[in-house]
Amino acid sequence: MKKILLIITITLLHNLSFGQTESLNSKKVTEQFETFYNQNEYKSIFEMFSSETKKALPLEKISEFLSGLSSQAGKIVKRDFIEYQKGTFALYKTDFEKGTFGLYISIDNDSKINGILVKAFIDESIPKIERNITKLQLPFTEEWTVVWGGDTKELNYHVESEMQKNAFDIVITDKKGNSFKTNGKINEDYYAFGKKLLAPCDGEIVKIIDGIFDNKIGEMNSTDITGNTVIIKTKNNEYLFFCHFKNGTLKVKEGERVKQGQLLGLCGNSGHSSEPHLHFHIQNTKDINSGTGIKCYFEKLKVNGKMKEDYSPLQNDKILVLKK
Known part of the structure; x- marks a missing residue:
């Protein structure tokens, strides 16, 4: 089965580093992003981007990315801030209608989005298992x-x-x-x-x-x-x-x-x-x-x-x- 995961990466600028408490600017921008995303207002999200990001990602391209995300994952149901990574990227454990993903959003000094990443969210609190303990037989009878x-x-x-x-x-x-x-x-x-x-x-x-x-x-x-x-x-x-x-x-x-x-x-x-x-x-x-x-x-x-x-x-x- 090819590409069971939805992994779309758009990364551009890295600026300042924050601590591990969500900043008010990140909170405001991400809440607005979620609202526009759930309403399929992709042009409004595009207007939230920095000028450099708009040049790199024209409206047609970002609309294709977001519509693909909506098609595969559905609307955002719940979102929890986890930490900052790679400088300005705020990581949110995000429950979509069809599964849980990591949503990363970076903003610049003018509170404009200059990077976005959606990928699998690995819950480190769940124990990893190297191999199956349960005894298994093949799930079919023929060769x-x-x-x-x-x-x-x-x-x-x-x-x-x-x-x-x-x-x-x-x-x-x-x-x-x-x-x-x-x-x-x-x-x-x-x-x-x-x-x-x-x-x-x-x-x-x-x-x-x-x-x-x-x-x-x-x-x-x-x-x-x-x-x-x-x-x-x-x-x-x-x-x-x-x-x-x-x-x-x-x-x-x-x-x-x-x-x-x-x-x-x-x-x-x-x-x-x-x-x-x-x-x-x-x-x-x-x-x-x-x-x-x-x-x-x-x-x-x-x-x-x-x-x-x-x-x-x-x-x-x-x-x-x-x-x-």
Whole structure:
């Protein structure tokens, strides 16, 4: 799954440093920014910028940035000042309708905005977990192929994301290595499309997203990034993310307790996905924008025809669950 996070950076000037108490100027400017943002008054926000920032970021560009933010994150619901960073940047833990992000706003000596940054907010108070403690089985019964998996950028582009750094993208391939039959122009051509996805362990369903249409092949939904989604919380506070389910196929509800091997839904092509596949990762919170990824090991499985125990799959591995 490409770019589950919304990260847009605009940085220009760095001036004076403040202490760790929010200044009155920062408070006033940020409150005004929030009001205009929630009202989609992007031109009014543009007028809050310094002259140098206006030159670097014309109205069309800043409007595109803000409308994209609104589309992916929604309106601002709550905002808490955390600290000053990088000179004049005030960091706010900001709850948007669709998740929590870090909002950084810098102002100059004339109380004009000269820098803005929106990125994932990592809650340092939540304990980080290096690897899963809960014993997991693969979430499918047939042999699948790992497209992205491992600890290096070459093996797994997810490593650049704090939340998804240990994620997997997995498909089904034939003997020729193709993930589709015929010409691969429709979802039904893909071997993974409509395949059953199962709970890897016992747990609680803490979040579902449903009702998102599957994409046409080669097209991606940049608004509903994860697509139809299921998140399972284990007894060890690990949050298992399953993304891109086929629309209308989820078989679980929020608050439901599930057992290992229970049907969650069918593999699809919803969200930021170019072809049917499973995106799976574990993190330490259910908020996909503020967690830290956890490396995933499966208890017993076949990898390229050989039995493995306590194994974390790598790119190009062909993986199959060991039947008990």
